[in-house]
Amino acid sequence: MTTTSPAVAADRPTIVPPPAFWRRMGGKALPPLAALTVFLVVWEVAVRLADLPTYLLPKPSEIFDAIVVNRQELAGATFRTALASLSGLGLAIVLGVAVAIVLGMSNVMERTFFPYAIVLQIIPIVTIAPLLVIWIGPGLQSIIAVSLIISFFPILSNSLAGLHSVDPEARSLFKLYGASRLNVMRRLRLPGSMPYVLAGVRISAGLSIKGAILGEFIAGGGGGEGGLGYLVSITAADLQTAYLLAAALASATLGILYYFGGKFITGRILAWHESTMAEGSARGGVRSIGAGSRVRTEKPQAA
Amino acid sequence: MTLRSDQPPGGVGEGAPAARVMADRAGPALVREVEGSSERSMAMTVDTDLAIETDSIEKYFIKDGNLNHVLDGVSVSLRRGELASLIGPSGCGKSTFLKILAGLESYQSGTVDVLGDEPGSGRFDIGFVFQGLALLPWRTVLDNVLLPSEFVKMNKGEARARAKRYLSTVGLDGYENYYLREVSGGMRQRVALARVLMSEARLLLLDEPFSALDEFTRESINMLFMNVCAETRAAALLVTHSIQEAVLMSDRVFVMSGRPARVVDEVEISIPRPRSRHVMVETAFVDAVKRIRSSLGLEDAQESTVDDPP
Numbered sequence: 001m002t003t004t005s006p007a008v009a010a011d012r013p014t015i016v017p018p019p020a021f022w023r024r025m026g027g028k029a030l031p032p033l034a035a036l037t038v039f040l041v042v043w044e045v046a047v048r049l050a051d052l053p054t055y056l057l058p059k060p061s062e063i064f065d066a067i068v069v070n071r072q073e074l075a076g077a078t079f080r081t082a083l084a085s086l087s088g089l090g091l092a093i094v095l096g097v098a099v100a101i102v103l104g105m106s107n108v109m110e111r112t113f114f115p116y117a118i119v120l121q122i123i124p125i126v127t128i129a130p131l132l133v134i135w136i137g138p139g140l141q142s143i144i145a146v147s148l149i150i151s152f153f154p155i156l157s158n159s160l161a162g163l164h165s166v167d168p169e170a171r172s173l174f175k176l177y178g179a180s181r182l183n184v185m186r187r188l189r190l191p192g193s194m195p196y197v198l199a200g201v202r203i204s205a206g207l208s209i210k211g212a213i214l215g216e217f218i219a220g221g222g223g224g225e226g227g228l229g230y231l232v233s234i235t236a237a238d239l240q241t242a243y244l245l246a247a248a249l250a251s252a253t254l255g256i257l258y259y260f261g262g263k264f265i266t267g268r269i270l271a272w273h274e275s276t277m278a279e280g281s282a283r284g285g286v287r288s289i290g291a292g293s294r295v296r297t298e299k300p301q302a303a
Numbered sequence: 304m305t306l307r308s309d310q311p312p313g314g315v316g317e318g319a320p321a322a323r324v325m326a327d328r329a330g331p332a333l334v335r336e337v338e339g340s341s342e343r344s345m346a347m348t349v350d351t352d353l354a355i356e357t358d359s360i361e362k363y364f365i366k367d368g369n370l371n372h373v374l375d376g377v378s379v380s381l382r383r384g385e386l387a388s389l390i391g392p393s394g395c396g397k398s399t400f401l402k403i404l405a406g407l408e409s410y411q412s413g414t415v416d417v418l419g420d421e422p423g424s425g426r427f428d429i430g431f432v433f434q435g436l437a438l439l440p441w442r443t444v445l446d447n448v449l450l451p452s453e454f455v456k457m458n459k460g461e462a463r464a465r466a467k468r469y470l471s472t473v474g475l476d477g478y479e480n481y482y483l484r485e486v487s488g489g490m491r492q493r494v495a496l497a498r499v500l501m502s503e504a505r506l507l508l509l510d511e512p513f514s515a516l517d518e519f520t521r522e523s524i525n526m527l528f529m530n531v532c533a534e535t536r537a538a539a540l541l542v543t544h545s546i547q548e549a550v551l552m553s554d555r556v557f558v559m560s561g562r563p564a565r566v567v568d569e570v571e572i573s574i575p576r577p578r579s580r581h582v583m584v585e586t587a588f589v590d591a592v593k594r595i596r597s598s599l600g601l602e603d604a605q606e607s608t609v610d611d612p613p
Binding site: 167169170172173175176177178179183187188191192194271272273274 | 402405406407424425426427429431433434435436437438439440441442450451453454482483484
């Protein structure tokens with residue numbers, strides 16, 4: 001340890017790289033996957049033993065069959081729901097942040113209009129949705145509108161909280177510089193609020209799917225052009241329970257995709273932020289040796 | 304008396320690469336030109352050559368319906384190019400006083416003159432280093448230093464070149480593209496220092512920015528700061544809790560009382576510069592520390608109340 005001559009080089013600390021991505025993910029995913037397998041086997045066996053009819057509780061194998069048989073219809077519906085919810089979410093981000101900026105720039109505006117944003121949040125969306133259909137017609141536009149309304153508030157309230165959470169000393173610094181209100185917004189408040197904004201977006205990402213499915217329930221979109229919500233409503237009416245569960249599974253998959261997508265984007269935008277510290281920064285700089293790696297000080301075993 | 308003007312530029316130095324600061328003088332300044340060094344040497348007699356002049360500042364604020372008397376007739380004057388410290392019990396209003404000078408706090412009566420002007424916003428001739436540094440964590444080290452240049456008309460390439468020069472002055476070469484969370488506490492202080500230099504302020508106000516540092520880092524930052532002040536000929540007023548630090552760094556030390564704060568003593572430190580930590584054993588240093596301790600009412604070690612100076 002005290003000498004560094006080449007003869008004992010093997011005794012110097014060596015960095016053992018972390019296991020490859022898939023092995024790492026495999027290690028993380030293994031316990032829940034094992035639990036899922038056990039659950040599915042118990043389900044399958046129990047339904048077989050109890051001899052329950054398919055419309056009441058389908059076996060996992062029947063759900064799998066339903067996915068395979070209806071894969072094209074299912075994929076189309078998932079795609080349409082994804083399209084509607086991403087449109088709703090996108091609009092909610094733009095509107096939510098824009099409204100937050102306007103309210104954040106002026107106390108009067110915030111005191112006047114923020115209560116109505118809360119009211120919009122409190123009114124159950126199912127009571128507004130039929131109204132939307134009457135106003136803007138059934139189909140995609142209403143579905144997007146429902147998704148937008150349901151995703152809007154978390155983004156607005158989080159962004160507003162972020163805009164208000166400015167380091168008072170940084171504010172003083174900008175005052176010393178004689179910065180305009182717009183400059184304070186652009187260079188200080190908005191960038192500083194990004195962790196909050198993105199937390200809101202992550203909450204709203206899940207909500208936007210719920211909003212889209214609810215919108216499809218109410219605003220329909222028939223003729224083979226419906227999304228998952230539409231699929232759920234018709235399969236439920238026909239007691240196609242296996243197919244219904246397949247649609248539920250598809251919406252859950254969509255939600256998981258959004259979650260990881262949101263995590264990825266957050267990591268890119270917030271490379272500077274403590275919350276992404278363990279991930280290593282996007283633009284070089286100091287990197288920790290890496291989670292999962294070890295520093296080995298002993299001579300490695302001959303392999 | 305104006306010891307620091309007599310130092311040849313570049314002759315000061317304890318390891319810190321402060322020499323390039325002077326070279327930058329040629330570039331367009333963010334502030335109006337100040338008097339040349341020949342006039343500076345007459346600082347003792349010419350009143351207009353003051354960096355700070357306050358006369359009987361009174362400051363109150365209302366907290367929980369009670370009127371708090373914070374500053375009680377604070378009169379302070381500091382010559383251009385001088386380095387001074389403000390020392391006193393915590394919560395006595397030192398920071399408030401500093402913020403009044405920067406135009407960040409109001410006051411009820413008295414007069415304040417900072418570099419020949421009233422305090423106000425948009426003063427790039429005043430550099431303020433905050434206790435929490437007020438750096439922007441979403442910016443890289445370089446982009447943090449560039450911040451002041453974004454509020455004035457300035458060529459981007461020129462601004463970058465200047466920012467890089469100042470980063471090198473504070474010893475942060477090669478750290479331009481690091482985020483703040485990737486660098487140490489001492490390095491963040493250096494970033495804040497480089498940002499203040501970027502605005503080419505003639506008066507630096509420091510609100511205990513070094514208090515969170517460990518002893519070694521603090522010492523090296525202190526030395527760096529002294530060098531930078533000597534090189535840029537900027538005046539500086541440093542709020543500190545450390546008597547040793549105050550004496551080591553300053554040409555004069557203002558001792559403040561507890562609330563309502565008054566200046567109870569003004570100690571001139573005539574230890575020649577450049578100073579190193581070795582001056583801390585000299586008689587002049589020890590005497591100054593003793594005098595400040597007694598002005599703070601700390602002479603009796605048993606006595607912990609500093610609110611009633613003799």
